[in-house]
Amino acid sequence: MFSPEGPRLSELAVQALSSVERGYDLLAPKFDHTPFRTPDSVLDATVAALLESGPYGTGLDLCCGTGAGVDVLRQVCRDGVTGVDFSTGMLEVARARRRPEGPDVSWVRADARALPFGPEFDLVVSFGALGHFLPSELPGLFAQVHKVLRPGGRFVLPVVAPPRPGSPAQAMLLGFDAVMRVRNAVWRPPFVMYYRAVRFGDLWRGLERGGFRVKFWALPEFGRRRDGSPRVRLLVAEKAEKVEKTEKGEGRSTDPS
Numbered sequence: 001m002f003s004p005e006g007p008r009l010s011e012l013a014v015q016a017l018s019s020v021e022r023g024y025d026l027l028a029p030k031f032d033h034t035p036f037r038t039p040d041s042v043l044d045a046t047v048a049a050l051l052e053s054g055p056y057g058t059g060l061d062l063c064c065g066t067g068a069g070v071d072v073l074r075q076v077c078r079d080g081v082t083g084v085d086f087s088t089g090m091l092e093v094a095r096a097r098r099r100p101e102g103p104d105v106s107w108v109r110a111d112a113r114a115l116p117f118g119p120e121f122d123l124v125v126s127f128g129a130l131g132h133f134l135p136s137e138l139p140g141l142f143a144q145v146h147k148v149l150r151p152g153g154r155f156v157l158p159v160v161a162p163p164r165p166g167s168p169a170q171a172m173l174l175g176f177d178a179v180m181r182v183r184n185a186v187w188r189p190p191f192v193m194y195y196r197a198v199r200f201g202d203l204w205r206g207l208e209r210g211g212f213r214v215k216f217w218a219l220p221e222f223g224r225r226r227d228g229s230p231r232v233r234l235l236v237a238e239k240a241e242k243v244e245k246t247e248k249g250e251g252r253s254t255d256p257s
Contacts, residue, residue: 007034068127077122080104082107083105118148130203151240176195217234
């Protein structure tokens, strides 16, 4: 699972017994060499979909980590990009790996549950961050995203279809979550990181209750499952405008099934 440049087992153990913030501070120098980083194939497919539906003005990468999502935004936003994370270590790595081309990038240390911005973004993206929030925290998180988007702005994140019941992949994810729950029951501070924390339907309904109009765009690069459903989709949650506008990106799937 880990490349030779990735963390040793002993390092992972120390990180797992830390708080989320401290754990990611420690992991940051080697994070890009772990399977926790969003694969380039998903990032590239997200860029392609957003270029088709854009262009966008300003963008925010929510829980930006080492900046992979910022690189996505820099390809689809014209006016400026911001990465926000509460791990100082992750932000330091992100700053060090910045590329010279594209719009200006700002890095902000802040908690996603209390974003220090007004309605100044046209696009918010997030890659792999929802598992760090308990289900009870998601309404507040969605309210924060809604707050920082301009009318008509979009909150976009890739979602992978859940593994088949009884498959080795499902067993691995459920096993990981079970270990994390036991760890958090017997050790403090907690380390919130769950792979099966939220389901498609709950995500859809939670965002709609938060004032978003929600669609799913199929990412054709990843094909379809046996039942015909897409393997990977972009969740696209749009903040309502006073005047409805014709949507771009027609032809993509809006069905969550």
